[in-house]
Amino acid sequence: MTSTAYAWQLTRDLDAFLARAGDFLRAGPVRHTVPLTVTDALGRRGMDGYGDEPPLFGVLERDGAVRGTFFRTPPYRLNLTAVDERDADALAALLADVDTALPGAMAEPDTAGAFAEAWRRRTGATAVRVRSERLYRLVDLTAPGPVPAGRARVASGADRELLARWYRDFADAIGGSAQRDGGAWADDRISHGGVSLWEAPDGTPLAMAGATPPVAGQVRVGPVYTPASLRGRGYAGAVTAEVSRAARAAGAQEVLLFADLADPTSTGLYRRIGYRPVADFAAYDFTGAREGGSAADGSRGGR
Structure with a gap:
């Protein structure tokens, strides 16, 4: 890994990153669910699992201990663990010289806000908060009632086309774009039994809920999707409860999920099932940055 004056160390080597940061991430598997599951996926799929450009990783060390990490899988946002304002500013200063195409960042609100402001100052970019999410953990699983007619089953290869289409539809429904090719996403989930369907008594699929493979004792549920014409009938709640139950039964110590705070229907549903905020x-x-120059001093070179 390459040392910097800011105590942040950068690498594109996944093994080197995990050798340095793995214990830190695993010591807090709930709050670190995203870096844990993404690095696990990169290890399984290969380093081009999210895009053609290689991922970038970073570790913050001070006094001989890891204090924070980040990863970025281009072309997607930076994902940053909780750090203080000084360390967020130092990271922005470092990345302004090596990642001029940075499209955004996601972290706990104080960290995300500090990094966004530092990035604005240093690059001239406009930083806009576009999404607020809440991480939940399962406490006491409660099946939503009344449970609709039908049953849950693990999706198989025969469901590939449906899963790919629903993955794209889910991305559209939340106002974003699909992070991966729908077929590749379906293949990956099918390979480890990572998505279940709620189907009608006649076998018609009605809703889906995914789940990551277990890493450091935690499993994260998602995405959860019901086609618009079928919503409001309990299918999402039923399949989410079943996926959550299966994760617990398979030995997961923590079952987690994210919910969009702008969607009170989903957040209410997850609380009724037994999820509690973390x-x-x-x-x-980020948009409109000065390519190849710093808003602070005009001297920053290109990538």
Whole structure:
């Protein structure tokens, strides 16, 4: 890994990153669910699992201990663990010289806000908060009632086309774009039994809920999707409860999920099932940065 004056160390080597930061991430698997599951996926799929450009990782060390980490899988946002304002500013200063295409950042709100402001100062970008999410953990699983007719089943290869389409539809429904090719996403989830369907008594699929493979004792549920014409009938709640039950039965110590705070229907549903809040997260998008120059001093070179 390459040392910097700011105590942040950068690498594109996944093994080197995990050798330095793995214990830190695993010591807090709930708040670190995203870096844990993304690095696990990169290890399984390969380093091009999220895009053609190689991922970038960073570790913050001070006094001989890891204090924070980040990863970025281009072309997607930076994902940053909780750090203080000084360390967020130092990271922005460092990345302004190596990642001029940074499209945004996601972290717990104080960290995300501090990094976004530092990035604005140093690059001239406009930083806009575009999404607020809450991380939940399962406490006491309660099946939503009344449970609709039908049953849950693990999706198989025969469901690939449906899963790919629903993955794209889910991305559209939350106002974003699909992070991966729908077929590749479906193949990956099918390979480890990572998505279940709620189907009608006649076998018609009605809703889906995914789940990550277990890492450091935690499993994260998502995405949860019901086609618009089928919503409000309990299918999402039923399949989410079943996926949550299955994760617990398979030995997961923590079952987690994220919910969009702008969607009170989903957040209410998850609380009824037995999920309780852990922490909030904020996503910022960056636009309009001066390419190849710093807003602070005009001297920053290109990538």
